[in-house]
Amino acid sequence: MLTAIITIVVIVILIGLWWITTMNGLRRLQVKIQEAISGIDVALTKRYDTLTKMVEVAKSYAKFEKETILETVKLRQGMSMSERNNAMATMDEARQGLNILAENYPQLHANENFKSLQLSIMDVEEHLAAARRAYNANVSQLNQRIIMFPTSLVANGCGIMAEPFFEAESTKREDVKMDLNI
């Protein structure tokens, strides 16, 4: 009888330890995802600021209609992933417009300030891509773990849900469309 009780107690303790370890692992992934989200937000803000500066420079050379598009971007804390996706897609559009504008206006293309901002935005975009990849890698790990049995029991018990991926920019997935009527 005593042996049976000890066995049950040991099994319960082992299950408890496994539950705590698994829960901590999932929580750690959630923290990493939050870190990656803040990285995405920082990079998006930097990108927005740099694009705004580029627009300011471009305005002195040509009428830039994409400026109004950039004004529609609303960056705020606690955005959903789809809002971030939308913000990024809008910025992509503005960036594409600026590139075409620079090609059409050689003086703008040669402007030192504009050139330096172009380099700067490339680096910002590398940071953004890194943050997005880090986010997606962690989301992928979390989503894979919480659907696997028996981890799924812990995830359900703790209310840990699957997270959405940060999609690649739709403009990059589509064929390049040249808009020359800027």
Place this chain on the structure above:
Amino acid sequence: MNNDVLSSLERERSALIPPVLIGSAICVVAFIMFIGGIGMQNFGTILFGLLLAVIGILYFMLAYSPKHKAYEKHYKDSIVTATFEEAFGKISYLADEGFSKDMIRETGFMQLGNRYHSEDLITGAYNGIRFQRSDVLIQDHRSNGKSSYTVTYFQGRWITMSSNKHFNFDLQLIQAGFGYTQKKSSIFTRATDRRHKVEFENEEFNNRFTCYCQNDQEAFYLITPHIMEALMNYTALVNGKVMIGFHNNLIHLAVETGTDTLEPSLWSPLTYEKDILPVKNEVTAITSFINQLHMERNIFGGTN
């Protein structure tokens, strides 16, 4: 040009062999006389053996050493320096100097034994990227009182390069099979120095390399999909396992070749395959890394 250089060096090498043979013969005779003298308890033979040994050593010092040094210098100037300068322009080559043990220790990337040697320090630049390379040997000599043995932790080339990306945290990529690294991932490592394992989206890359970093996002910033592909291609090009470290805005590339390169052999004839090709491979190890990784891309900085 290669043939002229090789012929000239070959003549020097051939001229070195007679003094070595004569000096060795004197020392062998001296040794036999010394041992024989002890066996026969003949003091005169022992003394003569010792005298002959002194003559043999003096002969080595006077007839061989200066010629050997001159040959080695000629070899390094006309093969090593010439090949590197052909690829990189002006370089600095310090044959007797290398990376200090403290520098390797400071990176925290390798286990350091109790024996360390580094030589053949070459400094130059390629496509705007400054580099330094040196041969490094790290060993641990162990003894248990009865027997002793030496474990080689690392033998190969160690290259440092300036990075075109700015980074604030350490990152280490270890190819499968590269041993004796220091990962700094245990709980006993100070939290600020501690590295943790990170996996990327490329399964093949994760199978070939293990990455330890201090900051996940910076790891993804440094190791882009292109860099992952480039590193996998690079490992197919170089002969040996590699470890890549990012520390203090320098990229450290350690290639475990198991050989001490850039050294002339005395006993085998000089050939293009044995003497020039390995030096060209040393050059390729640097150029292909910089080219494959597009390190000349100057778009980074100022935003970190």
